[in-house]
Amino acid sequence: MQDVEYVFRIDAFTPDNLPMARLAEYLGALAKLIGHKDHTHFVSIERGSAQLVHRVEHIDAPKVDARLTRIRSGDASKEASRAWRELDDLLANDNAVGTLTERETGKVILPFPGRTRPKPIAIPPFRENAMIQGQVVRVGGTDNTAHAILQDGDTSHTNLSMSREIAKQLAHRLYGPIVRLHGNGRFERQGTGDWQLLDFRVDRFEELRDQPIDHDLRALREIDGNGLMREDAYWAGRKLIDDEKEPSS
Template structure:
């Protein structure tokens, strides 16, 4: 079963939508929706300019999850950037738009109605990122690394000394890496991390919640411990 995806551009129509502009819109839509082999472009419909695509059934759960996260601001970095870029394209075309999935409007695009946001940057500030180390290495004294956090990919650089410690956790537990980051804000209001120089890291506990709670229970003090002291202070009587 196929799901129809429609991106509506109110101020354009198939005759006024140039080839270059079509490519620009489709490129950002692809980043927003995710590069999935089960997503296909179909046609341009009338009634404004409506870019029509469809998704095969295997792509639908991932697509729904991705778009739901984008709507609440928790989507992948590439999707967030594409969201801002699509609004920029619409504003340049004096248009507003909407993404419809299966006939329902999922994401509105204010486009021309968005207030212009001043670009900011570069801004250097203390930065912390988290993720699984999936790559680390380099031929010179600066070592480059990549952390994967769900659909996000953080890129940074560090010293050989710190890299030796980080490298022991390649494809292992989640790392929290701190350092100095250079940030930029585009006209769509999206902040992007540019250069990131790591200075320290720590290994996070990836244990499931149930296991973590079990550890806490096992470590809880017995008689004459903190729990009993708390009960004495509160005047709690277990016999009541």
């Protein structure tokens, strides 16, 4: 496979009026979208609308093609999807629409709706009782209200406030077991449709136990009238246990 050139077109700019700082932002976002920075090179800005030409070396061309195909089909990784969103946000903020085209064939690989994408419904932030969970990775504070950070996979829960007494108890679980915090949170809907936790006031917490499912099933079966003594329920429970113990391939 030969080197492949792509053209990213921005309809709101020309090479004469595209600010250099904004060009740098677009190129940085494009590099994230392509995902193989060592073998992707900026070539030129062509006239008409601003058209950013970049070349992917043959060594990574198939990987880039597969990556862009997954983005187009909606089956991309979170990192690749964020890169697409970052480019589209740049376009929307510039009142622009964009396309990523394969230069040789003229085929549009990815469209970027930019200014034409549906406007999100504005919903003001609101508070409600909720719970969050994760591993405690920071506890501290110098005033009467202590603060913490909770890590749940790729998500970091910040702006968590609590009494010093709760903070002292959480400090003993720093980098330890998963905990579940109960309290009141303030939430805001983002332009992407996702909900962001702005702050959270912790009332209490519980430590989640890390134990096999058969332990929980045995505890449930000891409760009178739970229905788990039936033969069909028993074998359903056994299947859960066997599935858990079976090594992953």
